[in-house]
Amino acid sequence: MALSRVPGDDELYVGGLFTLRRRNALSTTGITHIVSVLKYDFKEFEDWEKYEHLSIEVDDVEDENLLGEFERSGKWIENALKNGGKEGKGGKVLVHWCEA
Numbered sequence: 001m002a003l004s005r006v007p008g009d010d011e012l013y014v015g016g017l018f019t020l021r022r023r024n025a026l027s028t029t030g031i032t033h034i035v036s037v038l039k040y041d042f043k044e045f046e047d048w049e050k051y052e053h054l055s056i057e058v059d060d061v062e063d064e065n066l067l068g069e070f071e072r073s074g075k076w077i078e079n080a081l082k083n084g085g086k087e088g089k090g091g092k093v094l095v096h097w098c099e100a
Contacts, residue, residue: 031051
């Protein structure tokens with residue numbers, strides 16, 4: 001899955017695991033925050049320190065219960081979009097997961 005903007009006014013994007021390897025796309029888009037919805041060790045990704053990161057460690061299975069994560073992740077994303085950018089501007093958030 002490519003880096004895709006979610007329709008609307010917010011700078012919210014979605015993508016798969018390998019979206020993180022598209023450093024030029026992340027940079028050009030101006031991504032400031034990343035939400036990872038999977039269990040994965042991100043040490044191998046370069047430039048990881050450039051981003052604020054929220055990790056939601058879940059298994060990639062059909063019956064995984066994500067409801068318990070909505071309040072925390074929603075608040076984190078909302079704050080990032082409002083206050084997470086440079087010079088007092090809003091941030092740009094990528095939410096990504098493992099594509100099965």
